[in-house]
Amino acid sequence: MASISIGTIAELTSAKVVCGNKGKSCLVEKAFSSDLMSDVLRLESENLLLITGLANLQAVRTAEMADISYILFVRGKQATPEMVALAKENGITILETGYSLYKTSGILYSAGLKPVF
Amino acid sequence: MNLEYTFKVEGGNFSKAGVASSDVKKVLKKLNVGPKTIRRIVVSLYEAEINIIAHAYRGEILVKISENKVETTLKDSGPGIEDINKAMEEGYSTASPEVREMGFGAGMGLSNMNKNTDKLEITSEVGVGTTVKLMNWI
Numbered sequence A: 001m002a003s004i005s006i007g008t009i010a011e012l013t014s015a016k017v018v019c020g021n022k023g024k025s026c027l028v029e030k031a032f033s034s035d036l037m038s039d040v041l042r043l044e045s046e047n048l049l050l051i052t053g054l055a056n057l058q059a060v061r062t063a064e065m066a067d068i069s070y071i072l073f074v075r076g077k078q079a080t081p082e083m084v085a086l087a088k089e090n091g092i093t094i095l096e097t098g099y100s101l102y103k104t105s106g107i108l109y110s111a112g113l114k115p116v117f
Numbered sequence B: 001m002n003l004e005y006t007f008k009v010e011g012g013n014f015s016k017a018g019v020a021s022s023d024v025k026k027v028l029k030k031l032n033v034g035p036k037t038i039r040r041i042v043v044s045l046y047e048a049e050i051n052i053i054a055h056a057y058r059g060e061i062l063v064k065i066s067e068n069k070v071e072t073t074l075k076d077s078g079p080g081i082e083d084i085n086k087a088m089e090e091g092y093s094t095a096s097p098e099v100r101e102m103g104f105g106a107g108m109g110l111s112n113m114n115k116n117t118d119k120l121e122i123t124s125e126v127g128v129g130t131t132v133k134l135m136n137w138i
């Protein structure tokens, strides 16, 4: 299955990697865009990128519980220091882009990042 | 082995949401429980914890871990659930705008709990509160 590195995802969406690993070895296979956390919690995919405009502690907690290692915040939403600390504690990589949810999803979909369903 | 943990949960206080689930996750990791089983347990506990914060006034969580299973009881004082079968339906939600702003209210929580537990028991009295029991073999 095709997978894309975090570095490439950051480049494609002009995103900043706020914390975590940006190495070429961090490979993402699928992505899911949502602002509703229970929608995210029902997924079972591994190596998943969560794309969301919900920039609060709950987004990071949700990733922690669901074993999601990569979060991309859209619409210029910024992770608070508390969120970054929680992400670091759990080995979660956070990216931030100024692009909208639609634009971000469209770019990454075109680049070959698969949807969960 | 018989481990017990209790947590207090305050309705409306999202800043502490997930603390119980996070602690339990750390304990289960130390006990070398498989990652898929841990994920099932903490996802259902997290959903149940959030439901107290989102829908009730206050509650208490009791987690019991033994050799072969994890049993969690979440008891809250709150409005209760009038029709549990309806509440279990995917997409059914009475979440307030404030709760939706926090990222909840998809109406998926109870169904996620059902999917991720080996046994789920919900009892509720309208105007009094709700008790949720989650059980997973480990």
Ligand SMILES: Nc1ncnc2c1ncn2[C@@H]1O[C@H](COP(=O)(O)OP(=O)(O)OP(=O)(O)O)[C@@H](O)[C@H]1O
Binding pocket: A038, A039, B047, B051, B052, B054, B055, B056, B076, B078, B079, B080, B081, B087, B088, B092, B093, B094, B095, B103, B104, B105, B106, B107, B108, B109, B110, B111, B130
């Ligand atoms: N502890 C509770 N006390 C009172 N009502 C509850 C409780 N738990 C669930 N409910 C009721 O059941 C409904 C469905 O719960 P469920 O967890 O499936 O969805 P939700 O909490 O509304 O949204 P989501 O969990 O997807 O964020 C709730 O909207 C609420 O009306």
Ligand SMILES: [Mg+2]
Binding pocket: A038, B047, B050, B051, B054, B104, B105, B108, B109, B110
């Ligand atoms: Mg819920």
